Amino acid sequence: MIKKLLFFFPALVLLGCTSEKHPSNTFFAGQIINPTDSIVVLFKGEEPVDTARLDIHNRFSMSLKKIKSGLYNFSHLPEYQYVFIESGDSIFVRLNTLDFDESIVFMGRGSEINNFLIDMFLTFEEEESQVSSFYALEPIPFKYKTDSLYQLKRSELQNLITSSNLSPEAIEIANASIDFNYFSTQEIYPYAHRRRTGSETLDVLPNDFYAYRDHINFDNPRLSHYRPYYNYVVMLVNNLSYNDCLGGCQNETQETSRHYHFHKLSLIDSLAKEKQLRDNMFRNAAYAYVFDKNNSNKDYQEYFKTFHSYSKNNKHHEEIQQLFNQVIALQPGKQLPKIAIVDNNNLTTSFTKVLDAPVNVFYFWSINQKNHMNNIHNRIAQLKQMYPNTHFIGININEKQDEWLYAIADTRMMLNSSQYRCAESKDMMRQLAFSNNLNKAIIADNNGMIINAFEGIFSKSLENTLAEYARK
Structure with missing residues (x-):
């Protein structure tokens, strides 16, 4: 503890030694041990407030003029954490990215x-x-x-x-x-x-x-971006919708029925009036409907119409509309989008040009998620043994050719599947309605016709689909 205090002393001298707050002077500073990025960004909700670059000692400092007191979060990619700042504060944070949350210590006013x-x-x-x-x-x-x-x-x-x-x-x-x-x-x-x-x-x-x-106060803008609050409201809405659905879903499973998702829209409309929370809750409901793999009886057009009747002027309108359009474009029987991918010779091709079997399965992985990469490798080896005539195509979501080549050379992925990396990650995720789900799998035939674009690589239903096509 003495060493910590000695370490912080120079920073605290810079920030000010008195306990008295001066509303015009508000500081947020710190030091990042083992940095993973060159900057620290301070956010209020989803909006960036300030950005500070690390110096040669991996320290940063922000002088915040006329800041509004409340909950903020600071990001040092790929991590983030909350910080509560009031006008007149002088807060110094120290952390080590090797143990990000556990190492955080705050000092100062x-x-x-x-x-x-x-x-x-x-x-x-x-x-x-x-x-x-x-x-x-x-x-x-x-x-x-x-x-x-x-x-x-x-x-x-x-x-x-x-x-x-x-x-x-x-x-x-x-x-x-x-x-x-x-x-x-x-x-x-x-x-x-x-x-x-x-x-x-x-x-x-x-x-x-x-x-x-x-x-519970559903109209508190000070908490609308606080994850424990938001997660709780999502759970509450899910539970209340489930109970509302018990009497109207007949023989369907309540959690996954179309009634359940429509109940959620009505409930959010009645509960959430505060703009930030309301918009985010409707966004969450839309994604839950789209990616509910257990709900096969979907009427997207009806849902989207109902969604827009409840959620007018949603700040996520463009994103959600794009999601709706992509989901419709990815339905069974539609053609795969011609998404650009890159091979191990750094040549560009596309999803539709690498199909060479009656059944093809695209799966996704990242060099930054080692455990997931190993699990995917083991899963593909298992599936290839079960369905040897299926063509498995691994798509790495990273864009750096050298790092990707090193990763596939260090694994046995090439033995059981073809390997490519995406040419442009954001564009691919947009066209495939990705939602950051690395367990996503897409099944298509050799003509590029979609069989299922919303499958899970570890799911039993994937095996059932592949078994069905293997018998044909």
Whole structure:
């Protein structure tokens, strides 16, 4: 700890030694150990506020003029984390990218609330396996154990409030860091409990199990971009839509039926009035509908019409409209888009020119995700053994030729599949309605006709489709 204090001392001298806040002077600075990028970007919601370049000592500094107090996030690609900044703060952060979240330490004016937020983030991460084990319990024991963990955190917050001069806004975000993670475990419980116990129905819960729902504020712009809050609202809407759907979905599985997705639109419309949250919730609902692989009875045109009737002037309108158009263009029987890809001789070809079997499967991987790369390699080897006449085509989503060649030379991927890299990653992801899902698989015949553009490479349904075509 003494070494940490000595390390921070020069930075703190620069930021100011007094505890008094001067509203016109607000600073955010820090040092990145083992940097993975040359810059740090500060965001308010989705909008960049400031960008600072690392110096020769991997330090950065931002002087923030007339900044609005509230929750921000700072990005040092590929990672990001939250920081709460109030006018007059002088916050210094130190972190090591080899252990990004766990290494973060804040110093200076405004550090107390930020150290509390990162501590809560890490505490909930550490408790995940413990809380997961609670899902097998009956409702009352589950509630008792999770409430005990919740009260410990509330005690920590009370100690912080007693010892520090926190503003009402800081206390609000501190409460949110505890409450919404806890609320999420309660929303998950009945469904996780059903899976753990093998029950076919949901347990009857105590009347007060969801009592906290009565106090949720869906119109708080200060929390609309806070991940624990947003994730909780998504879970709540999913759960309420499921229950609304129980009486109207007949023999369909409620979570995956068309009724369920239409219920979600209506529910979001009635609950979310705050613009940021409302737009993001509708965006989430659209992606959930499009990428629900278990819902084969989709009427995209009807859904899109209903979606637009609820979500007028959505800030994501262009993105969502593009998604809708691409989904329709990727339906079975349509032609594969002529997306440019590059071979190991650095020559450009396209998806439609590399088809050389009655059934072809495109799959995707990244050199930056080693575990996924190894899992994909093992999966393709397994599938090739099961379906030797199927042509498997690996598409690397990175654009650097030398790094890609090194990666495929270091694996056995070439033994079981053809390998290419994308020519332009963003364009490929847009045309394939990708949604950052590296488990995506596309099945097409040798004429470029799509069989299924929304399959999962690890799914059982992929095997069923390949088995069906193998029998023909």
